[in-house]
Amino acid sequence: QVQLTESGGGLVQAGGSLRLSCACSGRTFSNYAMGWLRQGPGKEREFVAAIRWDGVFTTYADSVKGRFAISRDNTKNEVYLQMSSLKPEDTAVYYCAAAPGHGVYTQLKAYDSWGQGTQVTVSS
Numbered sequence: 564q565v566q567l568t569e570s571g572g573g574l575v576q577a578g579g580s581l582r583l584s585c586a587c588s589g590r591t592f593s594n595y596a597m598g599w600l601r602q603g604p605g606k607e608r609e610f611v612a613a614i615r616w617d618g619v620f621t622t623y624a625d626s627v628k629g630r631f632a633i634s635r636d637n638t639k640n641e642v643y644l645q646m647s648s649l650k651p652e653d654t655a656v657y658y659c660a661a662a663p664g665h666g667v668y669t670q671l672k673a674y675d676s677w678g679q680g681t682q683v684t685v686s687s
Contacts, residue, residue, distance in 0.1 A: 564676040565589040567659045572681030575649055579685070583644040585659030585678060592640040593617070596662045598674055599633060599644045601655035601683075610669045611657070612644060620667050627653075649685045656680040 571583040583599070598613040612633040614621045621633050630649075635642040642659060660674035668674065 565592070565595065565661050567661060567676055567678035569657065569659045569678045569681040572657060572683045574684045574686065577649060577651055577685055577687050579649050580645070580647045581649065581683060583646070583657055583659075583681060583683075585642045585644075587640045587642070587661065593637045594663060595676075596664055596666055596668055596673075597633075597635055597642040598660045598662065598668060599631075599642075599657060600660055600671060600674070601653075601657045602680075603652070603655040606655075608658070608671060610671065613662075613667050613669060614642065615667045616665050622667050622669060624669075646683070649683075651685045651687045653683065654685050655683060657683050 566589045568586045599611040602608040614633045632645040658680045659678040661676040662668045662673040
């Protein structure tokens with residue numbers, strides 16, 4: 564497993580943007596696919612975006628496609644989520660997670676390391 568620390572959450576108005584960052588330590592970062600997942604108030608945790616170990620392949624939940632972009636920097640052991648055109652329904656705790664392997668993973672059970680989460684609140 565790896566240790567993950569998210570940052571960059573906050574309060575933003577609808578239509579605004581935020582960039583989340585996640586720092587990884589403990590194991591070889593490039594051995595892991597990375598993902599962002601979120602849990603809104605009263606909702607189950609859900610997949611948001613994922614990126615392959617080399618950054619070449621990405622995938623997104625339909626609800627964020629075209630508005631969010633996931634990227635990673637293997638030289639800095641970091642993964643990012645650029646969020647634009649934010650909506651009130653994007654309000655959630657956002658988690659960074661790592662999955663061992665060279666695929667791109669949308670299922671939560673694929674991820675074996677999780678950060679503590681960062682709160683994103685979008686006001687209308």
